[in-house]
Amino acid sequence: MKQDVPVPVRTSTGSMTALEFQARAGRTAVPGYLALELSRPLPDVCGRHGRPAIERRPGVVRFHEGTRGRVQSTLATNFFWGLLHYRRTPEGNTELHGDWPVCKYCIWQSRVLRLIGYVFALSGIVAIVVLWMAAQAGVIHEISMLVVLLFFPGWLPCGLVVAASAFGRATRYVRIRPIVDRTTVLIRAHPNFAAAVAAQDNVR
Numbered sequence: 001m002k003q004d005v006p007v008p009v010r011t012s013t014g015s016m017t018a019l020e021f022q023a024r025a026g027r028t029a030v031p032g033y034l035a036l037e038l039s040r041p042l043p044d045v046c047g048r049h050g051r052p053a054i055e056r057r058p059g060v061v062r063f064h065e066g067t068r069g070r071v072q073s074t075l076a077t078n079f080f081w082g083l084l085h086y087r088r089t090p091e092g093n094t095e096l097h098g099d100w101p102v103c104k105y106c107i108w109q110s111r112v113l114r115l116i117g118y119v120f121a122l123s124g125i126v127a128i129v130v131l132w133m134a135a136q137a138g139v140i141h142e143i144s145m146l147v148v149l150l151f152f153p154g155w156l157p158c159g160l161v162v163a164a165s166a167f168g169r170a171t172r173y174v175r176i177r178p179i180v181d182r183t184t185v186l187i188r189a190h191p192n193f194a195a196a197v198a199a200q201d202n203v204r
Helices: 018-025 075-084 104-137 145-170 191-203
Strands: 003-011 034-038 055-066 069-072 092-102 184-189
Touching: 003 191, 055 075, 069 075, 075 145, 092 104, 104 145, 184 191
Parallel strands: 034 092
Antiparallel strands: 003 034, 003 184, 055 069, 055 092
8 A cells, every 4th residue: 555755855946046947947937936856865666666676767746736735737637727727727836856766667667658648649640641531532421420439539639638648647757745845745655665765764
């Protein structure tokens, strides 16, 4: 069963110029915007699966303002935020930079999810080409209703949503609870990762 693991973080904007912040965060620093980084390296244990890490992948975890604090931005959280705010898109107000330990299963899972994303993203393009060729040949009326339904709403928008979800999950190596302070984040992780973090704290 997964558990919340406290990990110390620190703000990373204090020692950077505006240009350095823009280069690192990918946007201009604005009032209320927060850039965080891990205070120390994480242990060599995968947070999702609790297996020994075989490499570390640098990544940025983005957050937006939610009802419980700064919420990790995913396709699902963005969608529900939009439902509560009249279909608007949430603006990211926090980024957490870190090197995330990943295991072999993480890498395999990421590749499979990317493949799924490419298949769903490109299948609609193939369907568009087929429909266009049928229209040019004058046989568009012979296309069955099933093919039309597979294109809309099958691929547009459902297939594109699946593709976007797969791509997003493929690069999301950590799940983080809503941020409520600037010194600690809670990583939702495997018990083995929690034990490794606790051992790391005891050594210090």
